Amino acid sequence: MAMRQIAVLPYRTEGPAIDAPIQILLVSSRGTGRWVIPKGRPESKLTPHASAAKEAEEEAGVLGATCPTPLGSFRYRKRQPSGAAVWTDVDVFPFAVTEELPSWKEQNERERRWFTLAEAAEAVDEPDLRDLMHSFGPSEFIAATQTRNMLVAGRRVFGAVGAKTGISMMFGWFQRLLPQQGNFFEMFEAHATTLVAGADSLARLLQGGPGKADHIRELQEREHDADAITREVLQTVRRTFLTPFDRGAITSLIASMDDAIDEMYQTAGAAELYEVNEFEPEMRDMAASIVDAARLTAEAIPLLRRIAENGHRLHELTERIVRIEGHADEIHAAGLKRIYKQIGKKDPLQFFVRQEMFKRLERVVDRFEDVANEIDGLVIDHS
Secondary structure, eight states, rough: OOEEEEEEEEEESSSSSTTOOEEEEEEEOOOTTOOOOOOOOOOTOOHHHHHHHHIIIIIIOEEEESSOOOOEEEEEEETTTOOOEEEEEEEEEEEEEEOSSSTTTTTTTOOEEEEEEEHHHHHSSSSHHHHHHHHHSSSTHHHHHHHHHHHHHHHHHHHHHHHHSSOOHHHHHHHHHSSSOOSHHHHHHHHHHHHHHHHHHHHHHTTSSHHHHHHHHHHHHHHHHHHHHHHHHHHHHHOSSSSSSHHHHHHHHHHHHHHHHHHHHHHHHHHHTTTTOSHHHHHHHHHHHHHHHHHHHHHHHHHGGTTTTTTHHHHHHHHHHHHHHHHHHHHHHHHHHHHHIIIITTOOOHHHHHHHHHHHHHHHHHHHHHHHHHHHHHHHHHH
């Protein structure tokens, strides 16, 4: 039987754009100096993802939000003190880095370095881990945007032909008679950007600390941005003759996305209303789940541009979101049960406040499942 370990895949994005490149943090191995991700044996008193987060802090000196649902696993041979190399299975948890510590436990034993996603995949030795990294990033984004690039290129070619043949003015007149498709994809992607930013702000809020008011304000601003995008989508649906998907599907998708950011803001509002400054570990775990669900949504949305070609990848992403929602339900139930035993009878009012916070977080994750279901519906209709 193989040994088991837990690990994190520490990541960050280079900028707020939906297609912003992902960076991965690797650390050097103490034995060989090769590049690895922070990992170790799970501790009996901690959940697997909490153990993994502890390894990230000790080995790489980073703090962040650890999604409780693993990305996957890989296998490698670990050298034992006896000299034997035995198989070890490693569960890998997505870890959104929020802070890099200036000093940490193993800083004199390891080097830490940020890599692009492609560079990180090439730097590690384990083929299964390399595959996990490739599946993690929005590798399909370039393919998804080829249609737009081809359209721009086509216009350039036609412009050159028109200059020689004299038909460009006629084509311009004819083009104005064609029904317009609107800029739905751009608006979907802009809304997905607000989801990622909002989820990140919510996770930071639930980590506690002095920045509570700033995180609540940012969530409010992101929610207002999302509302403006949603209104523009609905207006464009009404005035557009030809749409890329069924009108009902467009409005359902943007409404489910907007519900997700609305619920995030409602959660922040509850924390402000009830003056909650310290959050249960299960709440932080649910917030980390929301961060990963938002990241997956942001990868999925651009793939809708070429939905028939990207159907398989879209299904993979929505399946992950649904799995995250199921795991979040378990965390929610466990957290409620724990606090009921601790304070339910001693302090009913405080229990009510905590229960309300859990309920709000559960609704956020549920809304991301709604988004996944809407995307799956589009895949079924158009693949």
